Amino acid sequence: MANFYLDTPALKHHLNHPLMKRIVELKERNYRDKDEYDYAPMDFEDAMDSYDRVLEIIGEICGEIIAPNAEGVDHEGPVCANGRVTYASGTKANLEAVTKAGLMGVAMPRRFGGLNFPNVPYMMAADMVSRSDAGFENLWGLQDCAETLYEFGNEDQRMRYITRVCQGETMSMDLTEPDAGSDLQSVMLKATYNEEDGCWYLNGVKRFITNGDADIHLVLARSEEGTKDGRGLSMFIYDKRNGGVNVRRIENKMGIKGSPTCELVFKNAKAELCGDRKLGLIKYVMALMNGARLGIAAQSVGLSQAAYNEALSYAKDRKQFGKAIIEFPAVYEILSLMKAKLDASRSLLYETTRFVDMYKALDDIAKERKLTPEERQEQKLYSKLADSFTPLAKGLGSEFANQNAYDCIQVHGGSGFMKDYTCERLYRDARITSIYEGTTQLQVVAAIRYVTTGAYLAKIKEYETLEVSEDLKGLQKQLVEMAEKYAKAVEYVSEAKDQNLLDICARKMVEMAGYIIMAHLLLQDATQSPELFKTSAFVFVRYVRGEVEKNSSFISDFKVEDLANYVK
Amino acid sequence: MGLKIIVLAKQVPDTRNVGKDAMNADGTINRAALPAIFNPEDLNALELALRIKDNNPGTTVSILTMGPARASEVIREGMYRGADNGYLLTDRAFAGADTLATSYALATAIKKIGGYDLIIGGRQAIDGDTAQVGPQVAEKLGLGQITYTEEVLSLENGKITVRRHIDGGIEVVEGTLPLVLTVNGSAAPCRPRNAKLVQKFKYATSKSEENPAKEKYAEQLKGKDYLEITEWSVADVDGDTKQCGLSGSPTKVKKIENIIFQAKESKTITGSDADVENLIIELLNNHTIG
Numbered sequence: 001m002a003n004f005y006l007d008t009p010a011l012k013h014h015l016n017h018p019l020m021k022r023i024v025e026l027k028e029r030n031y032r033d034k035d036e037y038d039y040a041p042m043d044f045e046d047a048m049d050s051y052d053r054v055l056e057i058i059g060e061i062c063g064e065i066i067a068p069n070a071e072g073v074d075h076e077g078p079v080c081a082n083g084r085v086t087y088a089s090g091t092k093a094n095l096e097a098v099t100k101a102g103l104m105g106v107a108m109p110r111r112f113g114g115l116n117f118p119n120v121p122y123m124m125a126a127d128m129v130s131r132s133d134a135g136f137e138n139l140w141g142l143q144d145c146a147e148t149l150y151e152f153g154n155e156d157q158r159m160r161y162i163t164r165v166c167q168g169e170t171m172s173m174d175l176t177e178p179d180a181g182s183d184l185q186s187v188m189l190k191a192t193y194n195e196e197d198g199c200w201y202l203n204g205v206k207r208f209i210t211n212g213d214a215d216i217h218l219v220l221a222r223s224e225e226g227t228k229d230g231r232g233l234s235m236f237i238y239d240k241r242n243g244g245v246n247v248r249r250i251e252n253k254m255g256i257k258g259s260p261t262c263e264l265v266f267k268n269a270k271a272e273l274c275g276d277r278k279l280g281l282i283k284y285v286m287a288l289m290n291g292a293r294l295g296i297a298a299q300s301v302g303l304s305q306a307a308y309n310e311a312l313s314y315a316k317d318r319k320q321f322g323k324a325i326i327e328f329p330a331v332y333e334i335l336s337l338m339k340a341k342l343d344a345s346r347s348l349l350y351e352t353t354r355f356v357d358m359y360k361a362l363d364d365i366a367k368e369r370k371l372t373p374e375e376r377q378e379q380k381l382y383s384k385l386a387d388s389f390t391p392l393a394k395g396l397g398s399e400f401a402n403q404n405a406y407d408c409i410q411v412h413g414g415s416g417f418m419k420d421y422t423c424e425r426l427y428r429d430a431r432i433t434s435i436y437e438g439t440t441q442l443q444v445v446a447a448i449r450y451v452t453t454g455a456y457l458a459k460i461k462e463y464e465t466l467e468v469s470e471d472l473k474g475l476q477k478q479l480v481e482m483a484e485k486y487a488k489a490v491e492y493v494s495e496a497k498d499q500n501l502l503d504i505c506a507r508k509m510v511e512m513a514g515y516i517i518m519a520h521l522l523l524q525d526a527t528q529s530p531e532l533f534k535t536s537a538f539v540f541v542r543y544v545r546g547e548v549e550k551n552s553s554f555i556s557d558f559k560v561e562d563l564a565n566y567v568k
Numbered sequence: 569m570g571l572k573i574i575v576l577a578k579q580v581p582d583t584r585n586v587g588k589d590a591m592n593a594d595g596t597i598n599r600a601a602l603p604a605i606f607n608p609e610d611l612n613a614l615e616l617a618l619r620i621k622d623n624n625p626g627t628t629v630s631i632l633t634m635g636p637a638r639a640s641e642v643i644r645e646g647m648y649r650g651a652d653n654g655y656l657l658t659d660r661a662f663a664g665a666d667t668l669a670t671s672y673a674l675a676t677a678i679k680k681i682g683g684y685d686l687i688i689g690g691r692q693a694i695d696g697d698t699a700q701v702g703p704q705v706a707e708k709l710g711l712g713q714i715t716y717t718e719e720v721l722s723l724e725n726g727k728i729t730v731r732r733h734i735d736g737g738i739e740v741v742e743g744t745l746p747l748v749l750t751v752n753g754s755a756a757p758c759r760p761r762n763a764k765l766v767q768k769f770k771y772a773t774s775k776s777e778e779n780p781a782k783e784k785y786a787e788q789l790k791g792k793d794y795l796e797i798t799e800w801s802v803a804d805v806d807g808d809t810k811q812c813g814l815s816g817s818p819t820k821v822k823k824i825e826n827i828i829f830q831a832k833e834s835k836t837i838t839g840s841d842a843d844v845e846n847l848i849i850e851l852l853n854n855h856t857i858g
């Protein structure tokens with residue numbers, strides 16, 4: 001019986017982080033649901049026990065149902081006919097399993113039928129689902145949209161829609177249009193208010209919409225006639241039961257083929273406004289995207305895990321020159337680096353998720369009562385940390401997933417290039433992670449301000465003061481030296497006071513900060529659970545040392561006049 | 569209208585993943601080396617029962633199992649998937665039972681529960697592979713039985729129509745309730761455990777089970793009757809100890825042997841249609857396939 005939770009003890013390690021106590025207390029409001037719901041926890045230990053048990057169920061569904069279905073889903077794919085999408089048979093079976101298991105609405109409050117889990121165990125589920133079938137994670141993970149509905153919808157909308165999501169209905173977020181991709185300010189889909197029936201109607205086209213035939217859609221549309229930028233956009237809820245939206249076609253994609261990517265035609269589709277007019281892009285979609293980016297970070301880690309597992313098992317199995325190829329340094333070096341990148345990106349994912357959990361729980365409490373000054377302080381701190389860590393987790397995590405998928409094929413050699421092995425699907429599936437929900441380049445744009453303001457450096461300095469076990473002290477010292485190099489590079493670029501120079505060096509600096517942060521997190525993990533993380537800590541710090549050297553060398557003599565060589 | 573369904577379930581050693589230390593030197597099963605699991609075909613039986621429950625509001629599904637205190641795990645596993653409650657038959661006097669003594673014990677417990685419409689069990693358990701307990705329970709209760717059930721096709725007005733999976737094909741039969749069904753492994757697989765039900769029932773225990781967590785939360789769990797798994801001894805079900813356990817078991821194991829299959833001769837089969845057909849006939853006849 002394959003169980004993706006039990007066979008990956010790193011998950012339980014991250015679940016047991018000390019900050020969880022505070023997160024669960026806040027999320028459960030001191031366990032007030034216990035008298036009202038027979039499945040609500042009575043205290044912290046009880047809640048943690050429940051997370052552990054539920055993750056074990058998800059691990060089993062992943063290992064026994066979703067992963068075995070992945071290949072068939074990849075081949076069969078969804079089909080579109082008469083404006084509607086039919087999922088691949090394996091996808092249907094997966095959806096039935098997660099619905100029967102009560103795994104829709106994982107993070108939603110109990111009054112809507114959710115499990116009220118914090119994001120940490122929820123992202124662990126996403127991590128495992130992605131490892132099984134990254135395409136299916138998109139469908140299951142779109143329950144994230146319920147979070148946006150919860151945050152910005154009114155209580156009536158929450159009650160009508162979130163309850164349905166908790167019962168298994170799927171969602172989509174309809175943002176992109178043919179001429180509005182990374183630049184969502186250009187969204188043109190038109191929302192018109194009809195005075196007669198007091199309803200909004202949507203007209204236009206959306207493109208690249210994941211799960212575009214979902215039951216419930218969140219739609220970004222232009223509600224303010226005559227406007228051209230983001231301030232004229234509002235968010236709407238479209239209910240498939242009302243009709244008016246057809247799927248024109250499904251894209252033929254390189255990867256995540258089980259997840260239907262749709263072109264949608266809105267023809268007088270009745271919709272309702274979610275939240276306030278004009279805040280669609282600037283407030284709601286930004287929140288939605290941050291949640292989605294965390295989801296992609298989890299998807300990336302799941303893919304990294306799958307790639308590592310496939311490579312490891314092949315390398316043990318495959319014999320050349322009279323021995324298993326894993327015995328050759330050239331091969332085990334690849335595998336150790338894959339594992340180190342996997343462990344590092346997972347540590348960053350859950351650190352980020354804890355920050356998100358902290359501020360979101362406090363945000364939610366603030367809806368009920370005034371926060372104390374200490375709580376407001378806490379909320380501000382974690383909100384800033386979440387904002388600064390999310391682009392690192394998504395940007396760097398997805399790049400690592402791609403590198404691991406590449407290396408996974410490399411370990412397989414010629415066989416990896418054939419369609420016979422899982423690794424080729426992982427390679428195709430991983431490719432999108434560094435593109436959608438904001439390309440790596442856009443993650444750098446989101447992250448660079450924390451480089452220039454010194455926010456990352458301040459956090460790194462904080463990590464430097466944490467205790468690590470005796471045998472890791474040398475590594476910690478090396479990281480201090482690397483941080484100095486990073487600070488020097490940032491200082492050099494900042495002093496030049498040239499936006500283009502800053503932009504061209506931005507990714508190198510963001511990488512340095514992110515890698516150093518990941519390395520510190522791995523040292524903490526290795527101190528707690530040396531059996532799981534110690535070798536990765538050593539391998540990763542050596543890797544980061546090389547990368548910091550490389551990136552700071554790139555920056556060190558980059559002059560404004562050198563930019564001319566790059567301009568096309 | 570709701571029905572009352574009793575699902576017979578057994579906790580068995582997981583003989584599907586047998587390692588080299590699975591057997592003791594004396595030929596008995598080394599239970600320590602094999603994890604205890606929900607007998608696979610009993611899970612098919614549970615799913616069949618839960619589907620009837622899904623389609624017939626008001627239906628209750630109870631799990632009945634016999635075994636040591638830890639066999640309550642099977643009942644909890646059932647509750648995690650949608651069963652309403654469970655009965656554990658546990659008593660030293662039940663130990664060492666063969667199929668006859670087992671079916672006697674189960675039948676007395678079923679009589680005690682009473683009011684049932686359907687008794688549903690797996691075709692057979694993977695530890696003994698006898699497929700006798702279900703039919704014997706039916707006989708002892710004086711009920712009709714349908715074995716090798718694969719799917720319920722209809723259920724109304726006290727009549728049930730099921731599809732049976734039999735050698736060489738299927739058979740559709742009708743039966744009158746109350747009735748015993750044994751369910752084949754080819755029936756629908758059991759649904760996964762449900763996240764809410766796991767959280768709701770995780771502290772469900774029978775009285776002789778020790779559970780420190782349950783003691784810790786004694787105050788909060790007070791009044792939650794659904795956390796009590798009914799536990800019955802021989803006396804509780806008014807059983808006759810002579811018909812229970814070892815003393816009620818005419819089956820005596822004389823000797824157990826490890827059999828290792830060895831290919832003694834090789835046969836060459838060409839790709840011709842005739843050869844392939846003969847091979848299929850041979851494999852069907854010696855039950856290698858089919």
